[in-house]
Amino acid sequence: MELRDAFPEEFRSQLDLLMRLRRDVRRFRSDPVDEAVLMRCLSAIPLAPSVGLSEPWRILRVESAEARATALANFEKANAEALQGYSGERAERYAGLKLSGMRDAPVQLAFYCDDETAQGHGLGAATMPEMRRYSVVTAITLFWLALRAEGLGLGWVSVLDPEKLNRDLAAPESWKLIGYFCIGYPERLSDTPELQESGWESRMADLPLETR
Ligand SMILES: Cc1cc2nc3c(=O)[nH]c(=O)nc-3n(C[C@H](O)[C@H](O)[C@H](O)COP(=O)(O)O)c2cc1C
Numbered sequence: 001m002e003l004r005d006a007f008p009e010e011f012r013s014q015l016d017l018l019m020r021l022r023r024d025v026r027r028f029r030s031d032p033v034d035e036a037v038l039m040r041c042l043s044a045i046p047l048a049p050s051v052g053l054s055e056p057w058r059i060l061r062v063e064s065a066e067a068r069a070t071a072l073a074n075f076e077k078a079n080a081e082a083l084q085g086y087s088g089e090r091a092e093r094y095a096g097l098k099l100s101g102m103r104d105a106p107v108q109l110a111f112y113c114d115d116e117t118a119q120g121h122g123l124g125a126a127t128m129p130e131m132r133r134y135s136v137v138t139a140i141t142l143f144w145l146a147l148r149a150e151g152l153g154l155g156w157v158s159v160l161d162p163e164k165l166n167r168d169l170a171a172p173e174s175w176k177l178i179g180y181f182c183i184g185y186p187e188r189l190s191d192t193p194e195l196q197e198s199g200w201e202s203r204m205a206d207l208p209l210e211t212r
Pocket residue numbers: 022023024025026098099100156157158159179192193194195196
């Protein structure tokens with residue numbers, strides 16, 4: 001492996017572009033995802049940082065029609081309940097959003113954090129055990145970018161009843177759900193978050209950076 005200090009300007013501008021064009025995707029084409037490509041993207045996960053080198057990420061691949069149907073029903077129920085939390089024009093907007101691609105995504109993965117892993121010997125997680133879960137999120141971010149670099153999209157679904165999903169997928173007790181992920185080729189590309197395009201929310205104008 002080549003060890004280097006800084007990467008060339010051309011690489012850095014491509015990396016910037018990759019990050020700018022990463023989107024949360026909810027609309028997928030039906031083309032299948034090549035297994036080798038998926039595995040290449042998954043291989044980004046162990047490259048992620050993790051508290052105490054605990055590598056607490058655990059992944060369930062959701063493949064069977066039955067498992068997918070229960071996950072979809074779980075989302076639809078949680079989404080209908082979330083809608084009840086809004087009223088007036090906000091409720092109309094919420095109802096118009098597409099918040100998962102679970103009907104179409106060719107690959108679906110549930111990511112978990114093993115809160116009780118012995119790996120890492122508890123380093124860094126004694127006062128803040130949630131650091132293990134944050135470690136899984138860092139891994140998901142690398143996976144997300146690796147997918148995007150291959151032309152694939154990922155959609156994060158969190159509108160779910162996690163306890164029910166865990167039971168339905170027979171996840172071990174110590175695993176906590178981080179998210180349910182839809183993966184496939186996006187119907188379209190955009191440099192703007194879909195929630196911004198749909199008028200739900202806009203990106204902040206400035207980075208909230210303060211000095212003390
Ligand atoms: C922790 C987390 C949970 C999310 N849950 C959902 C979700 O349930 N449904 C959805 O459509 N998008 C979900 N998203 C995607 C966000 O809506 C999206 O990242 C944000 O609108 C910015 O858009 P972008 O990712 O395309 O830049 C989630 C993102 C994160 C980081």
